[in-house]
Every structure is written in C-alpha cells, then in structure tokens.
Amino acid sequence: MNSLQDYMSGSIRNIMTAAYRNVLSNPHEAKFAFRMQQTFIKSEKRRKTIMDKEGLDVPPFLICSIATQCNLHCKGCYARSNGIANDMNDSTKPTLSAEQWLSIFSEAADLGVNFALLAGGEPMTRRDVLEAAAKVDKMIFPVFTNGTLIGPQYIEFLRKNFNIVPIISIEGSAEGTDERRGKGIYQRAMLSMDMLQNEKLFFGTSITVTTENFRNVTSAEFLDGLQAKGCKLVFYVEYVPTEPCTEHLAFGDDEVAEMEELVEAARNRHEGVIFLSFPGDEKSVGGCLASGRGFFHIGPDGSAEPCPFSPFSDSNVLTLGVKGALQSPLFRKLRDMHAFGWGHTGGCTLFEHREEVEALLK
Ligand code: SF4
Numbered sequence: 001m002n003s004l005q006d007y008m009s010g011s012i013r014n015i016m017t018a019a020y021r022n023v024l025s026n027p028h029e030a031k032f033a034f035r036m037q038q039t040f041i042k043s044e045k046r047r048k049t050i051m052d053k054e055g056l057d058v059p060p061f062l063i064c065s066i067a068t069q070c071n072l073h074c075k076g077c078y079a080r081s082n083g084i085a086n087d088m089n090d091s092t093k094p095t096l097s098a099e100q101w102l103s104i105f106s107e108a109a110d111l112g113v114n115f116a117l118l119a120g121g122e123p124m125t126r127r128d129v130l131e132a133a134a135k136v137d138k139m140i141f142p143v144f145t146n147g148t149l150i151g152p153q154y155i156e157f158l159r160k161n162f163n164i165v166p167i168i169s170i171e172g173s174a175e176g177t178d179e180r181r182g183k184g185i186y187q188r189a190m191l192s193m194d195m196l197q198n199e200k201l202f203f204g205t206s207i208t209v210t211t212e213n214f215r216n217v218t219s220a221e222f223l224d225g226l227q228a229k230g231c232k233l234v235f236y237v238e239y240v241p242t243e244p245c246t247e248h249l250a251f252g253d254d255e256v257a258e259m260e261e262l263v264e265a266a267r268n269r270h271e272g273v274i275f276l277s278f279p280g281d282e283k284s285v286g287g288c289l290a291s292g293r294g295f296f297h298i299g300p301d302g303s304a305e306p307c308p309f310s311p312f313s314d315s316n317v318l319t320l321g322v323k324g325a326l327q328s329p330l331f332r333k334l335r336d337m338h339a340f341g342w343g344h345t346g347g348c349t350l351f352e353h354r355e356e357v358e359a360l361l362k
Contacts, residue, residue, distance in 0.1 A: 026200040034160040046112035060114045061295035067120030076243045085121040098128035109138040122147040124331040134161035150192035167204040172217040199228030204233030210249040236277040240348045250284035287340035288349040291331040310350035323325035
C-alpha cells in the first residue's frame with residue numbers, strides 16, 4: 001500500500017468513526033454506520049490487493065454528475081456554464097439510465113470504492129438513479145443538492161436508505177445564499193434541514209468558500225446555528241474562478257493556510273460535526289487528487305474526466321468500465337507528469353492549467 005492509499009484509507013476510517021459517534025441517537029443509523037465501517041475495512045483490503053497485484057490505484061471516491069436538469073439558476077453556476085446543467089424542461093443532453101448507473105456503481109463497489117458523490121445539475125431530479133444507488137449497499141452516496149426538492153416523499157425514501165446522504169448547498173448567510181441562489185432559497189434549504197432533523201436523519205451541508213465568506217462560515221456563531229439544525233457534516237469547497245473577473249474571490253496561499261487553521265479550530269469546537277474541505281490540505285498528499293489519485297469525475301454521459309473542474313476526457317465508463325477508465329491515456333499522462341503538483345491559485349490545479357490538460361488530448 002502506498003502513502004497516498006494509507007492517507008486516504010486513514011481519512012475514511014476517521015470519517016466513519018466520527019459518523020458512527022454522531023448517529024448513536026438513532027439506533028437504526030448507528031447499526032448502519034457500524035456495518036459500513038466493517039464494509040469499508042474490506043474494501044480497503046480490496047484496493048490494496050489490486051494495487052499489489054496490478055499496480056493500479058483504485059480511488060476511494062468518485063464524483064458522478066447524474067443529472068442534467070436543475071430547477072434553480074444560481075449566479076456563476078459552473079454546471080450551467082460548462083453545459084452540464086439545463087432547465088427542467090430541457091432533456092436534450094445525453095444522460096445515462098438508472099440501470100447504466102447501477103452497473104457503474106456496482107463495479108466501483110467491487111473495486112473497493114467507498115463513496116460516490118452525486119451531483120449535477122440537481123441530483124434529486126434523478127430519483128430513479130438515487131433508487132439504483134440505494135441498492136449498492138457497500139457504498140455511501142453523498143447527494144450534493146440545492147435542497148428544494150426534499151419533501152415527505154424524499155424523507156420517506158431517505159428513512160429507508162441510509163447510504164443516500166443529503167448534502168444541502170448554501171452560500172453561508174441567508175443574504176449570501178438568496179443573493180446567489182434566488183429569493184427564499186435559504187429558507188427552503190433550512191426547511192429541508194428541519195425535516196431531516198425531525199426524522200433524526202444524518203445530513204450535511206456544502207459551502208463554497210471565498211475570500212469574502214470563509215471567516216464567517218467557519219465562525220462559532222455560524223456553525224452553532226448549523227449544528228442546532230442537526231447538521232452533522234460540513235463540506236467546504238474552495239471557490240474556483242470559473243466566472244471571468246472573479247479571481248479575487250479565489251484563495252491564495254495565505255487564505256489556504258488560514259482556512260486550514262479555522263477548520264481545525266472548528267473541529268475542536270464542534271465535536272459532533274465532521275468537517276471536510278476540498279481540495280483542502282492536498283499538499284500533504286503531494287497535490288491534487290484528481291485523475292484517479294483520490295477520485296475522478298464521471299459526466300452525465302459516462303465520460304471519465306480528471307475532475308468536475310477539468311471537463312476533458314478520452315474515455316467513457318460505459319465502454320471501458322470504471323477500471324478501464326482509471327487506466328485511460330489522459331489519466332495516466334496526468335499521473336505520470338505529476339500534474340497534480342502543478343502550482344495554482346484557487347481551488348483547482350487542473351482548472352488553472354486547462355490548456356495543458358487539453359493539449360494532452362491532442
Ligand atoms: S443548484 Fe447547482 S446546478 Fe442548479 S443552478 Fe444552482 S449551482 Fe447550478
């Protein structure tokens with residue numbers, strides 16, 4: 001097992017231990033969390049065996065954009081700007097069926113993948129794919145949702161499927177969220193949190209951190225509010241300046257260092273909450289985790305891409321499978337070039353070096 005696999009597997013063990021501690025108030029969820037801890041120990045061994053026998057690094061994470069529709073029009077939406085997300089009445093974009101996603105998730109589980117982060121567009125517009133994911137009981141599926149489609153039907157579904165975990169996206173404050181996502185969206189997201197809390201269901205929130213909001217969204221007051229809502233996981237995503245003239249919102253080295261300290265302080269202050277940040281302390285693992293080092297992205301049509309912020313592909317998991325895509329020429333070149341060590345400002349190495357990545361396809 002190499003140091004990167006050690007680091008990733010160690011982080012997952014810590015996440016699952018914290019998750020187990022956090023759901024003891026719900027005996028059904030506690031039983032589920034305990035079972036997943038055992039399952040993840042087996043998949044860790046599976047990844048090690050594949051590395052030892054085939055020299056192939058199986059990442060414990062996947063990011064899957066399962067939906068091409070969204071009911072919101074958030075300012076600066078990356079998924080809309082790169083053509084992944086469209087309006088609800090627009091089904092022109094090619095998407096995979098629930099059966100196709102089921103075979104992808106099942107193969108990933110057999111390879112030892114632990115988590116598939118489901119995104120889009122709005123992933124809750126694909127109830128069929130979420131039902132397929134729920135059947136893959138060796139994996140956990142964090143669903144990055146705008147929270148506006150969570151109602152009694154989804155609550156009923158989530159009560160029966162603990163491996164489907166809602167991660168509700170907000171921008172921090174009510175003003176900041178409504179300013180970007182639309183009037184009333186913050187309140188709607190809070191209502192969804194209330195519904196999940198009433199059912200004692202494990203859920204989290206995802207916050208895009210910028211130079212303007214990061215001190216507020218790591219503050220005790222802000223996190224006390226989220227914890228009181230029953231939020232058990234906070235996922236900080238560093239802003240990637242995909243919109244022109246927004247580079248000032250992206251972190252520089254000073255903000256990255258300060259954010260690490262603030263997150264560590266939050267961890268010590270809010271014991272009942274799991275804190276994850278993306279890309280976070282990638283330096284400690286030699287750089288970005290894209291291209292299969294820690295994860296890779298599967299687009300709505302099955303295309304295998306290094307990362308959602310690096311939408312370049314020379315392979316499709318429908319034809320090659322997850323294992324085949326991991327060995328794609330593009331991924332191998334990026335790994336062999338140590339592209340993950342390239343310098344960058346802001347949350348994404350490969351986004352900043354998009355010309356170099358695209359050139360590798362030629
Ligand atoms: S909810 Fe997500 S996909 Fe939809 S517009 Fe907002 S950022 Fe884009």
